[in-house]
């Protein structure tokens with residue numbers, strides 16, 4: 001079965017968001033660019049330097065995890081590979097999809113939970129927006145949508161639900177669809 005227009009639009013949008021160098025391919029170069037931008041956003045404190053080193057060393061590892069999660073044997077991910085993955089997964093049970101959700105959890109917590117308290121704060125979520133070039137003024141709304149119990153932090157559980165909705169839902173009313181910002185559909 002083909003993907004609905006809505007899912008096609010949002011999955012393509014997420015792909016382009018991650019394709020930071022805009023060459024229509026997800027490759028280690030995009031993750032290097034992510035690391036470079038993250039380092040640029042850091043202050044010059046010792047903590048900032050440590051964060052920079054951590055991000056640099058793990059950028060390639062994250063890319064490898066994504067390729068494994070998508071079960072791609074080559075070294076690059078084209079938009080068609082990415083969309084095909086979700087098309088095929090719809091026909092199987094969602095056990096395999098879990099590995100892509102796990103990738104995003106590991107990635108977001110690894111990169112953005114700077115103080116390692118197990119939650120993403122509003123401030124930490126702003127870094128995410130900056131990194132992907134999303135409008136910062138939208139980050140507060142985005143954060144409120146993610147923080148479903150409104151305790152001022154985004155827990156793993158809250159993030160996991162949002163990512164799952166994003167990857168699988170056909171209902172634009174579900175808030176998780178907007179976890180990566182706004183897109184047209």
Ligand SMILES: [Ca+2]
Pocket residue numbers: 019020021022023024025026027029030
């Ligand atoms: Ca790219």
Ligand SMILES: [Ca+2]
Pocket residue numbers: 112113114115116117118119120121124
């Ligand atoms: Ca945190």
